[in-house]
Amino acid sequence: MSESIIEQLKAAARAKQFLQQFAPDAKKATLEAIAAALVEEEALILHANKIDLDRMDDGDPKKDRLLLNSDRLQALSASVKQIADLADPTDQLLLKKILPNGLEIEKITVPLGVVGVIYESRPNVTIDVAALCIQSGNVCLLRGGSDAQYTNEALLRVIHRVLEAKGIPTDIVQLLPVARKHVSELLEATKYVDIIIPRGSQSLIDFVRENAKVPVIETGAGVCHTYVDKTADLEMAAKIVANAKISRPSVCNSLDTVLVDKEVAPEFLVKLAPYFENASVEVFADPIAYKLLAHQKFSNLVAAEEADFGREFLDLKCSIKTVNGLDEALEHIEKYSSKHSECIVSSHELTIERFLNAVDAAAVYANASTRFTDGGEFGLGAEIGISTQKLHARGPFALEKLVTEKWIVRGNGQIR
Numbered sequence: 001m002s003e004s005i006i007e008q009l010k011a012a013a014r015a016k017q018f019l020q021q022f023a024p025d026a027k028k029a030t031l032e033a034i035a036a037a038l039v040e041e042e043a044l045i046l047h048a049n050k051i052d053l054d055r056m057d058d059g060d061p062k063k064d065r066l067l068l069n070s071d072r073l074q075a076l077s078a079s080v081k082q083i084a085d086l087a088d089p090t091d092q093l094l095l096k097k098i099l100p101n102g103l104e105i106e107k108i109t110v111p112l113g114v115v116g117v118i119y120e121s122r123p124n125v126t127i128d129v130a131a132l133c134i135q136s137g138n139v140c141l142l143r144g145g146s147d148a149q150y151t152n153e154a155l156l157r158v159i160h161r162v163l164e165a166k167g168i169p170t171d172i173v174q175l176l177p178v179a180r181k182h183v184s185e186l187l188e189a190t191k192y193v194d195i196i197i198p199r200g201s202q203s204l205i206d207f208v209r210e211n212a213k214v215p216v217i218e219t220g221a222g223v224c225h226t227y228v229d230k231t232a233d234l235e236m237a238a239k240i241v242a243n244a245k246i247s248r249p250s251v252c253n254s255l256d257t258v259l260v261d262k263e264v265a266p267e268f269l270v271k272l273a274p275y276f277e278n279a280s281v282e283v284f285a286d287p288i289a290y291k292l293l294a295h296q297k298f299s300n301l302v303a304a305e306e307a308d309f310g311r312e313f314l315d316l317k318c319s320i321k322t323v324n325g326l327d328e329a330l331e332h333i334e335k336y337s338s339k340h341s342e343c344i345v346s347s348h349e350l351t352i353e354r355f356l357n358a359v360d361a362a363a364v365y366a367n368a369s370t371r372f373t374d375g376g377e378f379g380l381g382a383e384i385g386i387s388t389q390k391l392h393a394r395g396p397f398a399l400e401k402l403v404t405e406k407w408i409v410r411g412n413g414q415i416r
Contacts, residue, residue, distance in 0.1 A: 005182045008174055009192035012114045012139045015171040019111065019137045024088040026166075027135050031084035033162045034131065035077040041158045042073055048154035049123065056147055061315040062121040064250045066148055076127050079382045083131045086381050089403045090137045104410040109403040111137035113194035116186050117384065118208060120145040120200035126155045128382040130173045136402035141193065143176040143186060145200075187212040197397070199385040202312065202338075217392055219385025221312045222252030222340035224370045227329040227355070229346035230261040234268045236367065237345040242275035243369040244343070249316050252386055253341050253373040256313050258320045259329045265322045266292055273298050282317045284308035289320040310336035326351055330358055337361060339388045341370040362388050362395040 038045070049068040056063050068076075095107040115138045119125045126142055133140035144152040156175045163170045176182055187196060190213050198208035202221040209216055226244055228237045244255035260268050269292045276283060277298060284304040285293055293301050302308075308319045309332070323329045333342055343365035344355040352366045363373045363386075373396065375383030380398035387393040393401040 005176055005185055008141070008171075008176060009114075009186075009189050011171040012141055012174060013192040015139045015169050016111075016113055018169050019139065019172060022134075022137055022168075027088065027137075028084045030134060030162065030166055030168065031080050031131055033166065034127075034159055035080035035084070037158045037162050038073055038077040038080065038127065038155075041154075042070060045073060045151065045154050045158065046070075048150040051150045052148055056121075061250050062147065064248070066121040066123065066151070068123060068151065072124070076124055079124075079376065080127060080131045082376070083135050083381050083399065086135065086399055088135065088137075089400050092403075094405065101414050102412065103414055106408040106410075108406055108408060110406045112402055112404055114139045114141065114192060115402070116141040116143065116189075116193045116196045116214070118143045118183065118186070118196065118198045118200070118204065120204065121147040122199075123148045123151040123155060125199060126152050126175070127159075129384060130159055132382060132384060132399050132402055134172065136399055138402055139172050139174075141174050141176055141186065143183065144178065146178040149178050184211065187214060190214055197384055217387060217397065218389045219387050219397055221338050221388075222254070222373075222386065223256050223310055223312050223336060223338040224253060224341045224343075225257045225259055225329075225333050225337060226255055226343040226345065226370065227259040227323075227326075227333070228261060228264065228268055229326065229344060229348065229351055230263040231348040231351065232264065232268075232345040233347060234264060234271050237268060238271040238275060240343070240345055240367070240369050241272055242279075244371055245281060245318050246275065246279045246316070247369075247371055250314050251371075252312070252314075253370050254314070255318060255370060256311060257309060257332075257336070258318060259323050259332055260289070260320065261329075262288065262322045262324060265289065269293055269320075270296065276300070276318070280316055284317070284319040286321045288322040293320075312338070326354065330355070333359055340386060341365065341373040343368065343370050362386060 090109055090111055092109040098104050117129050129140055159173050160170045193214045196212050196214045196216050198205045199219045205218055226241050241258055273296050282300040284302045286304050290303055304319050339361045341363045342359045342361045345367055346352050356364050375381055375396035375398040378396050380396050383396045383398045385397050387397040
């Protein structure tokens with residue numbers, strides 16, 4: 001095992017020079033070749049993925065994130081093709097003017113440079129980040145989790161074979177060792193790395209934020225709420241809540257807490273319970289919701305504790321709290337939200353608008369599932385993650401945000 005990743009970091013910094021001359025047509029052709037290779041190399045990738053899956057406990061909620069199969073590889077391939085078809089975000093003219101002294105000033109978009117991404121058990125991130133960085137002219141340093149080590153190594157081999165065949169330096173996409181000691185080295189590499197993006201659990205994000213010397217763009221954990229207002233269409237509300245929780249519970253835009261107005265809680269929970277029962281959702285309920293669900297003989301029921309609110313479950317688990325109207329719902333969200341995705345189900349326009357304006361989150365919904373918070377669903381293509389901070393990027397952090405700005409000033413002898 002290498003004692004240092006410094007040589008990889010130096011190689012990444014050097015690779016930026018190649019990308020400065022990487023034409024849009026060449027980027028597109030490279031990504032299309034990677035998309036095809038993902039399908040062609042299915043046996044290699046799935047074999048490696050099985051090794052990783054066999055090492056993980058079946059009860060681990062991260063196992064679904066780790067899993068690759070033919071359908072998911074096809075989806076990954078399609079995602080790379082979609083990125084290839086997106087407009088190159090670099091070298092876009094944002095502003096041009098001539099000052100009274102004759103100076104010609106332009107502001108253009110340029111790549112961020114070397115992008116380090118630290119993530120956990122999601123091998124799709126390996127492909128998404130590599131493709132997004134190639135299309136935006138950035139070098140990427142990928143530090144995946146040990147759970148997905150063999151899968152990530154296989155995916156990198158596929159990418160490198162394409163790059164080598166096209167005469168492109170493989171240093172533009174690198175996979176860093178999984179040993180934890182190298183994380184600190186990456187976080188402190190201000191000479192070689194331009195930005196760090198953590199993607200994963202709150203503990204991972206907190207560690208990166210607290211220890212990085214390189215600038216950080218957070219892609220935050222999702223503690224997502226849906227508030228069912230007393231004016232809501234309760235059939236629709238039950239379907240929205242069920243979709244937000246059940247469709248893919250292991251992702252950051254899945255529902256964690258249902259807030260329901262006490263006036264409609266009895267009727268709403270009657271409608272919601274069959275969805276949750278059929279999917280074996282474990283419910284952590286406040287006293288009122290607990291009594292109502294117990295009366296319905298709901299089987300997976302636990303009395304909620306304070307710690308069950310503000311939890312990102314990432315599993316078929318959900319907390320339910322009854323509230324006295326919008327004000328109490330807003331107070332609860334303000335206290336427990338991670339500022340990712342929040343939803344109201346209501347038929348009252350003024351209530352909806354107040355919720356949309358008052359809630360501080362990257363994405364705020366009215367009468368739709370929070371599961372739509374996704375770069376692809378928003379028409380942005382694949383994403384690095386969902387940013388919950390307010391500087392540089394917020395919400396789906398996709399291709400358009402993998403650039404920064406540069407001023408070009410042309411003169412003919414002006415001095416100040």
